[in-house]
Amino acid sequence: MPGLQHAITIAAPPERVWEVLIDVERWPERIPTVDSVERLDDGPFTVGSSARLRQPKLPEAVWTVTELTRGMSYTWESKQAGALSVASHVVESHPDGARLTLAVSVSGPLSGLGWLFTKGLARRYVETEAASIKSVAETRG
Template sequence: MPGLQHAVVIAAPPERVWELIADVERWPERIPTVDSVERLDAGPLAVGSRTRLRQPRLSPAVWTVTELTDGTSFTWESKQPGVTVTAVHDVEPHPDGSRLTLGLTVSGPLAGVGWLMTRSLTRRYVETEAASIKAAAEG
């Protein structure tokens, strides 16, 4: 399964980092690779929550939370014909504050072709998301 993982150490407590990563509605204010976020249901993120995300140079995608450990991590999936993208957002304590790990895997019959076409853009977006959350948490 094609994918990537990116981790960054943040000089802020895990609770602060989690607050920023779980508040997906405010991502467009904090993360330049996110144009808009529309929650498709009310309340805090929970398993089954759906969010429409628009990003530059990518088709709008609906992401559905498949796993959530409050205060620590959430995983969501977006399905397009022939491709499922799974993204993990994980926050853990670190001696210098927190470690934020973002992971992304692509599966399905068209995953290989899709990954070849979007790999470098996706890597840049994941690295930018991590750096943006770091800057917001430390700022």
């Protein structure tokens, strides 16, 4: 299963990093790799929550939360054209504040070919997303 992982240390409490991470509706103003996010349900962000994401150079995708441990991690999935994308977001305590780990993997009959063409873009996006969350969490923005 092709994929990648990126971790970053953030000089902010894990609770603050989590707060920024799950506020997906504000991602477009905070993260340059996200053009728009539309929550497809109301209420707290939890298992079963879905959002439509638009990102530059990628097809629009609906992501649905499949696992969530409040304050610590969530995983969401998106199914498109013969591939299942899975993205995980993990916040852990760290001596310097918090450690954020973002990971994405793809599976399915068309995943290998698709990954071949999108791996570089995916890596840049994951790194940019982690750096953006770090910046917001550290500045209280």
